[in-house]
Amino acid sequence: MLKVGITGNIGSGKTTVCKIFEVLGIPVFYADDQAKELMSTDGLLIEQIKAAFGSESYFEDGSLNRKHIAAIVFNNSDQLVKLNTLVHPAVFRAFDAWAKKFDGDNHTPYVLKEAALLFESDSYKMCDRSLMVSAPLNVRLQRVIARDGITFDEANKRNDRQFTEAQKLDMADDVIINDDTQLVIPQVLKLHKRYLALATK
Numbered sequence: 001m002l003k004v005g006i007t008g009n010i011g012s013g014k015t016t017v018c019k020i021f022e023v024l025g026i027p028v029f030y031a032d033d034q035a036k037e038l039m040s041t042d043g044l045l046i047e048q049i050k051a052a053f054g055s056e057s058y059f060e061d062g063s064l065n066r067k068h069i070a071a072i073v074f075n076n077s078d079q080l081v082k083l084n085t086l087v088h089p090a091v092f093r094a095f096d097a098w099a100k101k102f103d104g105d106n107h108t109p110y111v112l113k114e115a116a117l118l119f120e121s122d123s124y125k126m127c128d129r130s131l132m133v134s135a136p137l138n139v140r141l142q143r144v145i146a147r148d149g150i151t152f153d154e155a156n157k158r159n160d161r162q163f164t165e166a167q168k169l170d171m172a173d174d175v176i177i178n179d180d181t182q183l184v185i186p187q188v189l190k191l192h193k194r195y196l197a198l199a200t201k
């Protein structure tokens with residue numbers, strides 16, 4: 001079974017593109033969501049996060065205080081590396097276990113792994129192919145500000161912690177342009193055909 005990693009910088013539209021693949025019946029592993037899920041349920045990880053970023057990292061009901069952690073890590077690259085080092089290995093293991101469920105399943109020719117940091121975390125190496133969703137910085141930041149209600153500065157700081165568009169375009173096998181000038185669904189359908197063909201090779 002083919003594993004395709006899908007990525008894109010903040011606000012590029014990777015989740016939106018993944019939803020289209022899901023309509024076509026393709027299972028998607030959402031690494032960013034999985035990371036947050038594990039940070040709220042994995043006992044060891046919770047203790048490590050509290051030790052690293054303080055007990056305020058969790059609310060009284062046990063849910064993750066995302067704003068608290070984001071304010072620390074997106075203002076200090078050493079702290080971000082610390083968080084990534086704690087969280088990413090757990091997400092890699094979860095993806096491995098998830099993908100194994102589809103091995104030998106004739107109805108699933110390929111799966112997608114959606115990850116903001118596919119290239120930065122080297123997790124593209126766990127995939128057979130990589131797909132990047134690309135859009136210009138100003139379009140991406142405007143989308144995120146509208147979606148999350150965060151400031152330009154907050155969105156920009158996250159973007160600064162990611163590889164550049166040019167670096168990612170260079171690394172990706174396939175690209176979807178999602179800059180409001182090209183239709184997305186035809187691009188997804190073309191890639192879906194390509195992945196089906198590769199999966200049956």
Ligand SMILES: CC(C)(COP(=O)(O)OP(=O)(O)OC[C@H]1O[C@@H](n2cnc3c(N)ncnc32)[C@H](O)[C@@H]1O)[C@@H](O)C(=O)NCCC(=O)NCCS
Binds near residue numbers: 065116162
């Ligand atoms: C700091 C946290 C709690 C903030 O949560 P929040 O709900 O505000 O953001 P969310 O997780 O939805 O991420 C939104 C976008 O921010 C960017 N972003 C998130 N984590 C990172 C990171 N470690 N490095 C650079 N950019 C990041 C991505 O573009 C992502 O799509 C959360 O992002 C987190 O735990 N990040 C560390 C885990 C991680 O690396 N996740 C992403 C890949 S597995």
Ligand SMILES: Nc1ncnc2c1ncn2[C@@H]1O[C@H](COP(=O)(O)OP(=O)(O)OP(=O)(O)O)[C@@H](O)[C@H]1O
Binds near residue numbers: 016178
């Ligand atoms: N082609 C488009 N036209 C208009 N809005 C779009 C388009 N693509 C995505 N959006 C919107 O932009 C926002 C960001 O898209 P999405 O959440 O899919 O991006 P993402 O890459 O997963 O973001 P992040 O990495 O920040 O979580 C969403 O509100 C989405 O509805």
